[in-house]
Amino acid sequence: MASRLLGLAEESGPSPGESELAVNPFDGLPFSSRYYELLEQRRALPIWASRFIFMEQLESSPSGVVLVSGEPGSGKSTQIPQWCAEFALARGFQEGQVTVTQPYPLAALSLALRVADEMDLTLGHEVGYTIPQEDCTGPDTLLRFCWDRLFLQEVASTRGTGAWGVLVLDEAQERSVASDLLQGLLRNARLGNLPGDLRVVVVTDPALEPKLQAFWGNPPIVRVPSGPGACPTPVYRDTVPTDRVEAACQAVLELCTKETPGDVLVYLPSEEEILLCCESLSREIEPLALRGSPPRVLPLHPGDGPAIQAAYENTDLGARKVVVTHWLADFSFSLPSIRHVIDSGLELRSVYNPQIRAESQVLRPISKCQAEARRLRARGVPPAPEALMQALEDLDYLAALDDEGNLSDLGVILSEFPLPPELAKALLASCEFDCVDEMLTLAAMLTAAPGFTHPPCCAEEAALRRALEHTDGDHSSLIQIYEAFIQSGADKAWCQARGLNWAALCQARKLRGELLELMQRIELPLSQPAFGSEQNRRDLQKALVSGYFLKVARDTDGTGNYLLLTHKHVAQLSPYCCYRSRRAPARPPPWVLYHNFSISKDNCLSIVSEIQPQMLVELAPPYFLSNLPPSESRDLLNQLREEMADSSKESESPSTQEFGDACVLQ
Numbered sequence: 080m081a082s083r084l085l086g087l088a089e090e091s092g093p094s095p096g097e098s099e100l101a102v103n104p105f106d107g108l109p110f111s112s113r114y115y116e117l118l119e120q121r122r123a124l125p126i127w128a129s130r131f132i133f134m135e136q137l138e139s140s141p142s143g144v145v146l147v148s149g150e151p152g153s154g155k156s157t158q159i160p161q162w163c164a165e166f167a168l169a170r171g172f173q174e175g176q177v178t179v180t181q182p183y184p185l186a187a188l189s190l191a192l193r194v195a196d197e198m199d200l201t202l203g204h205e206v207g208y209t210i211p212q213e214d215c216t217g218p219d220t221l222l223r224f225c226w227d228r229l230f231l232q233e234v235a236s237t238r239g240t241g242a243w244g245v246l247v248l249d250e251a252q253e254r255s256v257a258s259d260l261l262q263g264l265l266r267n268a269r270l271g272n273l274p275g276d277l278r279v280v281v282v283t284d285p286a287l288e289p290k291l292q293a294f295w296g297n298p299p300i301v302r303v304p305s306g307p308g309a310c311p312t313p314v315y316r317d318t319v320p321t322d323r324v325e326a327a328c329q330a331v332l333e334l335c336t337k338e339t340p341g342d343v344l345v346y347l348p349s350e351e352e353i354l355l356c357c358e359s360l361s362r363e364i365e366p367l368a369l370r371g372s373p374p375r376v377l378p379l380h381p382g383d384g385p386a387i388q389a390a391y392e393n394t395d396l397g398a399r400k401v402v403v404t405h406w407l408a409d410f411s412f413s414l415p416s417i418r419h420v421i422d423s424g425l426e427l428r429s430v431y432n433p434q435i436r437a438e439s440q441v442l443r444p445i446s447k448c449q450a451e452a453r454r455l456r457a458r459g460v461p462p463a464p465e466a467l468m469q470a471l472e473d474l475d476y477l478a479a480l481d482d483e484g485n486l487s488d489l490g491v492i493l494s495e496f497p498l499p500p501e502l503a504k505a506l507l508a509s510c511e512f513d514c515v516d517e518m519l520t521l522a523a524m525l526t527a528a529p530g531f532t533h534p535p536c537c538a539e540e541a542a543l544r545r546a547l548e549h550t551d552g553d554h555s556s557l558i559q560i561y562e563a564f565i566q567s568g569a570d571k572a573w574c575q576a577r578g579l580n581w582a583a584l585c586q587a588r589k590l591r592g593e594l595l596e597l598m599q600r601i602e603l604p605l606s607q608p609a610f611g612s613e614q615n616r617r618d619l620q621k622a623l624v625s626g627y628f629l630k631v632a633r634d635t636d637g638t639g640n641y642l643l644l645t646h647k648h649v650a651q652l653s654p655y656c657c658y659r660s661r662r663a664p665a666r667p668p669p670w671v672l673y674h675n676f677s678i679s680k681d682n683c684l685s686i687v688s689e690i691q692p693q694m695l696v697e698l699a700p701p702y703f704l705s706n707l708p709p710s711e712s713r714d715l716l717n718q719l720r721e722e723m724a725d726s727s728k729e730s731e732s733p734s735t736q737e738f739g740d741a742c743v744l745q
Contacts, residue, residue: 104168105198105205105221114199121197124154126303130162136299137166137245137278144279144295148288149303155282156186156249157193163245163280164198164222172221174244174276180227182255184210187224191215194222211497212526212590227257232494234264235486243277251283251291254461266295323423324352328359330421331401335364335374341418342400343374348427348442353378353403360401374399432678433469435646436629439678473629476703477504495601496594498522505626506594507603512618512625515598516608517558521619523591524557525674525686527583535578541660543577548657551616552671552688554623556657558610561587620690621698627672628699632684633712639667641684643676644712650682658687670695696720 101110121127126149136145149155160179167177181187191208200206207216209225216223225233227248246265251258265279283291285302292300320326327345334343347353357378364373379402402417405427422445430441474480477500479490486494489507496503502522509518535541547563549555564584567573574581598605609615624631632641632650641650652659658667668689675685696704696719704720707713 103199105164105200108199110199113196117197121154121158124158125149126154126158129301129303130158133159133162133301134166136301137163137280140278140299142296142298143277144281144298146288146291146295146298146300147280147282147303148285148300149282151284153303155303156190157197159249159280159282160190160194160222160224160247161198163247163278166278167221167244170244172244176220176243177222177245177247178230178243179222179224179247179249180230180258180261181224182227182250182253182258184226186250187226191224194224198222212586212593214593227255227261229497231257231261232497234261235494245278245280247280247282249282251281252287254287256461256467262294323347323425324356324359327356327403327421327423328363331360331374332363334419335399342402343419343421344417345401345403345421346405347403347423348405348425350405353405356403360403374401376401376403379404431466433466435643435648435676435678436469436473437648437676437678474500476629476700477501477626478700479504492601492603495597498526498594501626501629502526503626505622508625509606509618509622510604512621513606514609514615514618514622515604515606517610517615517619518622519591519594519598520558520561520587521554522594523587524561526590527587540576540578545660547577548660551620552668553657553686554672554674554688555610555616555619557686560584562610564588620688620694623672623688624690624694624698627674628695628703630673630676631690631695632671632673633715634667634669634671635711637666637669641667641671642710642712644707644710646708647710648676648678648682650676650684652687653683653685655685656687658689692716692719693723696723 102108103110103114129149133145133147147155147159160177163177163179167174179187179190181190187208187210191202191206195202195206198206202208203215204217204219206222207214207220207224209216209223209229211226211229248258248261251262262281281291281295281298288300292298316326316330324347327347331343331345345356347356357376360374360376364376375398377400424444425442426445428441428443430439431437432439471480471484474490477489477493479487479493479500481487481490492507493500493503496506498506502525506515506518506522509515535544547556547560549559560579561584564574564579565588569581569585569588571581573579574584595605629645631644633644634640635642635649639651641652642648643650652667652671668687670690670692671684671687672690673684673687677683677685692715696716701720704713704716707716
């Protein structure tokens with residue numbers, strides 16, 4: 080009943096003239112004038128008409144589950160979380176905070192920015208977000224937007240128990256793996272094993288409504304009516320342009336010349352094309368300033384918080400916004416001011432090939448259905464079954480699964496780390512090989528954005544870069560770069576002189592601290608720094624091989640043509656690889672361990688270090704080596720394994736045979 084009264088109070092709402100008397104119930108401060116400006120916009124959303132019925136269903140649903148169905152752009156993603164926060168506030172947040180899951184990190188970030196603005200609250204305090212490498216929450220956070228993969232880890236961990244009063248599973252139609260797993264876990268538990276009187280709100284579009292209704296056992300449904308004028312008008316061309324960036328710019332300029340009202344949303348497939356388009360538009364629209372305020376050109380891509388905030392801002396009189404984005408940036412990103420959509424009809428997707436265990440950037444056309452949906456929201460693609468099977472096989476090789484396919488004890492520990500499984504395994508192996516300090520640095524550097532901003536622009540910069548390279552390969556070079564960055568005092572000018580990404584290095588420093596704190600919390604053993612010693616060099620290689628034995632390649636002809644161990648695919652070293660920058664006639668290393676394999680433009684191995692095949696035989700699971708596809712590399716490794724086994728038997732004494740083989744972290 081309290082939530083109903085609170086909902087009705089805000090629906091009628093005080094007038095702007097009474098703002099000095101109205102107090103925000105979430106922080107106890109008077110509402111600002113902007114709150115009332117945004118409140119008028121919120122009341123104009125199609126979903127606002129469903130507000131009362133939603134609050135009723137949320138309070139009275141027998142199962143605690145409410146299904147919300149509505150078209151994209153109706154305001155579901157911004158308003159439902161706020162109403163859930165009002166519901167939890169009326170109960171005194173006795174059951175915990177409100178958590179909203181999103182299938183993409185940018186969606187969580189952009190929605191947190193917008194909702195904090197609409198609620199007249201401070202981002203990072205009452206409203207926050209949790210995305211990879213960034214936790215913008217605090218002890219006072221009442222409403223949190225979270226990437227669904229991170230929330231799934233939280234649900235699987237005991238540390239998250241009891242923290243949620245209302246769960247909002249947004250964008251359920253995207254069918255991400257994490258979203259489906261979360262729904263399965265919640266439904267199978269029947270909410271009985273979860274703490275307190277938990278409420279679950281599932282938000283989707285009408286296309287998936289029947290399946291979700293059957294899945295959840297016919298919960299109450301709140302259907303959001305479609306509002307007039309909610310959909311922008313796309314701009315089409317009959318012929319395919321030779322230069323899509325130029326064509327997009329021309330279409331924008333035509334709209335500006337005609338002075339047609341409304342903001343413009345431009346879809347281009349890559350960040351490079353987005354920047355080119357924005358640079359061109361910025362030059363071309365300057366003459367339009369004579370007629371009034373020139374359009375504001377906003378490049379929008381993941382992680383650009385200020386641009387997201389600017390895109391949501393009201394359009395000034397005569398100032399049009401031109402938002403240029405790509406397929407990643409438009410999930411849960413609905414702008415009511417958009418009236419024109421310019422779509423290149425293409426998308427750049429990261430496609431995982433399970434046969435070769437590699438991702439590639441593929442430029443492909445979108446369908447007519449996708450183009451229609453793209454006006455407000457891009458569509459996600461669930462992973463292929465063969466990719467899921469390959470992922471399970473890789474987890475099995477890493478010993479993260481038990482015989483029944485559940486997480487093993489090692490897998491439970493690995494799941495605590497916000498890292499890819501192979502990197503988490505290498506970090507955990509560093510505890511055994513006494514190189515934790517170095518692996519923490521390396522894990523942070525591998526997770527942060529790329530370290531170099533561009534190829535060397537002059538001989539001086541190239542010489543400064545070579546001074547940071549390590550003879551052991553790219554992995555040790557990354558550690559050396561980080562150490563030099565810290566010794567420089569995190570100086571931005573120092574980074575610029577070497578073409579280093581200062582923001583990425585700062586991010587790596589922050590991430591390293593978070594990983595160290597996590598290891599201390601779960602009481603894993605640490606080790607003192609010893610980078611540069613011969614023993615540490617061998618230990619670091621062992622830790623890397625323990626996690627990355629799936630990513631090993633062998634030079635087949637001595638010229639740098641590497642055959643990947645897990646399949647018959649040939650690749651070369653990346654131009655950024657330290658082995659490529661060394662002077663001839665240095666021979667490429669015969670066996671290498673790599674971090675990434677890209678087949679988008681050319682077959683390149685990036686972040687590469689030399690390893691010894693004996694180390695691979697020693698540390699990789701025997702059944703992994705036995706399951707390798709037939710090749711000369713597999714024959715060499717099996718022959719080496721037999722030789723090492725014979726040598727070990729000959730050197731063993733009766734006393735040592737009692738203890739069996741040495742323990743290997745697998």
